[in-house]
Amino acid sequence: MKTKFTILIVVLLAWTGSTYAQDIETVFHGSGNGISIGGYGALSNKFTKIRGEYANYVEAYGGVYLNHRFLIGIGGGATTNNLPVPLQYSTMPDAKLSYQYGQCGLVTEYVLASNRAVHLVAHLFTGAGFTLQYDRHDWSDERFDDLDDHRDENWFVVAEPGIQVEINLFRWARLSPGISYRKAFGSEGRGLDDGDLSSISYNATLKFGVF
Template sequence: MKKILLLAICLIGISATDILAQENETIFKSSGVRRSGGYAAISNKFTKINGSYANMPGIYGGWFINRRFMLGLGFAATTNHIPVPLQDQQFPARKMTYQYGQAGLMTEYVVASTKWVHFNFNLLTGTGFTMQYDRREVDDWDFDFDDHDGEDPKFFFLMEPGVQVEFNVLKWMRFSPGVSYRQAFGAKGNGLTDSDLSNITYNLTLKFGKF
């Protein structure tokens, strides 16, 4: 009798385990997340601002869901001299330059992520800013900045959709050259308008993480 009871308990336990496993699988699938990872990207963008060449390194990254969709944040800013026309300078200086930066929500949709070469479509939605400062020569940097430096940044809404060709170099690294279009909305001040700040952008990007 004890053996029969023990056998019955085992069978009930196995059946209950199977039911729970099935329920867990159903709940897991209903969430839509079957596989997740994440990656970080370093990128360098080449574009024009107010008609002048602008070099813009940046970083972005986030949560990579089902080998298709990345949800994260992105940041980028200019590093080179972008001259300010004399009539738009906020104060007289020998080498007035524009500083441009952007930050916001970064999303990517990857097509056929496991293929050694594939495409992805991305979108940055967030905030851009501009400011003017005196870009002095290296031997002029005495770290005694005057009150004009870094004053009066101007902020505006920004969207930048793009597309990349992506190469799976290693399991944890990808090379993704691409192109995007930066569109500013409501830019004002510093002598710049939406059209001065909106332009096509080319980029070279390396991605590292769990794909």
């Protein structure tokens, strides 16, 4: 009886494994077996606009990947280039200040036909955004302390849905160029209303992990 029970358990485990396994096509290594629960991290560079000016935005996110379809995780990022503050909105008119934009929060992705070498991904960010003014041209601690009380820190809600075309480079790496639309709600920064912060983003994303 014990032997029959052991055989039954082995058969059930093998059946379960075969049920959740799938072949994942990749550009360089053909196909292989997937798993039902995994996870991955992503690095993304976005090209967007703040107040109508070009802005470069770097982002990182990651989380748990369920059944080769659904990612739930967290992420955040910030702008990296100079976004000059117009004189009439500057908290320190005698300094050349720049706007800083950032956001952090929940990231979800739904992947269509993840096993295909090329497929689509629906992406959604929801969370908090912030802006502030800072002196990009003088990073001394003394100067930053002087700006601390005048930087116009501004927090608001952000929602950013998007879509990506995902390419399985390897079983552990994917390239996902895409497009998204960022919508801000409740911004009260000087010279930065919701319309100034809401814009289309074009992005290139690299993902690494267990898919």
